[in-house]
Every structure is written in structure tokens, then in C-alpha cells.
Amino acid sequence: MQIPVQRNTPPLPGTTQRNGRRHKPLWAALAAVLVVGGAVTAGVALSSNSAGSAPTAAAPTTPFRIIHSDPPAAPTTTAAAAAAAATVPAQSYSGTGNDVVTLTTPVDVGILEFDCPKCSGNTTVKSNASIDADLVSKFSGSYSGKVWLGMRGGTTSRLQVTANGPWSLKVGGLDLATLYDATEPVKGTGDDVVLYRTTPPTVELTHSGKSNFSVLVMTDTIGYPDLAVNEIGKYSGRVMFPSKASDAVLVQVTADGAWTMTPS
Secondary structure, eight states: OOOOOSOSOOOOTTOEEETTEEEOTTHHHHHGGGEETTEEOOSSOOSOOOTTOOOOOOOOOSBOOOOOOSSOSSOOOHHHHHHHHHTOOOEEEEEESSEEEEEEEEESSEEEEEEETTOOSOEEEEESSGGGOEEEEESSSOEEEEEEESTTSOOEEEEEEEOSSEEEEEEESGGGSEEEOTTOOEEEESSEEEEESSOOSOEEEEEOOSSEEEEEEEETTTOSOEEEEEEESSEEEEEOOSSOTTSOEEEEEEOSSEEEEEEO
């Protein structure tokens, strides 16, 4: 049994519909975080930094191609897009129980990191951006994970937290993702966002949890989230990511247990 992930939703303003999926020009802004002078440099270190820590530069890799809508609403230079994406500030908030968080700076594209170590009931985080309405959903137990924002459009300015314990959240840019080379294996537990500098030809995926396991893939070539895996419970399989080898690829893993992703 599979759980569908955000299907048959209407296209957003500024996007075009292709084969039932939206082509998303906003990916250009996300990808541009990696672009300085036409090359992928990961202008910030793509790993979970502590609050207030300064990002460190990463080694340059291959050129990164930016795609636009058909036709683009307005010319977007690499420098302008990079500057816009690089201005996504880290914003941290904390609370207890149900609350609404109003972001100091609304976010078009970014990553949400949410922790509720003492939660025991239903825990959710929802965005006022209609497409990203359900960001976090945990039926019982503690939660700690990362999810992306804005990959399907919309601007997040408020977050609705439903929890029965103390929680903390951070909203930021790609500095909250973890950067890997195309040959490096990745392992984790629960929801996470992974960024490969270049695309692995294929990956072997495993999941040991009991609930939904999904893997969404975003690259500068496809420009919209592609559903690579969507299964319930334990999983083991091999898939290819829909992109060119030179593309950087952003991966959203949704899981309730331990998982692995091994390039092959």
C-alpha cells in the first residue's frame, strides 16, 4: 500500500504544468545558493551549524545550470539569484504546546529543523503556504528532523505547531542540509534533507521503520520534486535519480525509522 504525496494539486502562479507535475522556477533561487561565478561552490557549508555560527566555504565543483519557467517571468542573473538565496537568515524559535510562530523574515525556499524530544501525542507543523501545509506529522512519540520549504511554491510566513511538550524549531537556507559527494553513503533516522554535490547514477535505499517511507528528489534539470520511493514499512530497493550526473541533487527523506542511501 502506498500513500500518495501531494498529487493533482492546481498549478501555482509563475509555474507551468507538465505531465501532472509543476515545473518550478523557484528552484533557481534554491540552487543559486550553490552558485558563485557560474560554479558550484556551496557558498555555505551544508551541514547543521549551531545557532549563530559562521558558515565556512566549501570546495568548488562543477558548473551549475539554472533553469527557468517557460518563458521566464523576468531575467534572473546568477549573481542576483545567488544573492537573494544567500540572504535567507537563520531564525530560531521555541515554545511549549500548541502555538503559531510568525517568522521574522518570510521564506520562499529553505529548510525547517524541528525538535520535540518529550512529545508523546500527535505532533504536527503546518505552513501557511498552502502547498507546504503539512511539513511535520508524527502520530506519537518524540520527533527530531528536517524538512524542506517551498519546493512546490508558496511563501512561508507563519508556522502552526501542534505538540504536547516543549519544542524548538529553526528555519534557514541550505546551510541546514548536509552535503555529500556522489560516492558517499548516507544514513539517518527519521526525516532529513540531504544535498549531493553531483548526482549518483543510482542509489540503494533501505528503511527499517513501520510507517511511511518516501524519498523526494529535486534537481536543477527537472525543476520539480520527483517521487523516487513511496512505501509503507520496511523497504529495500535500488532507484535512479532523474537528472544528469553533473547536477546537484536535493533529497527529502521522510521516515519513521533508520534508513540508508548508498550510491551504486
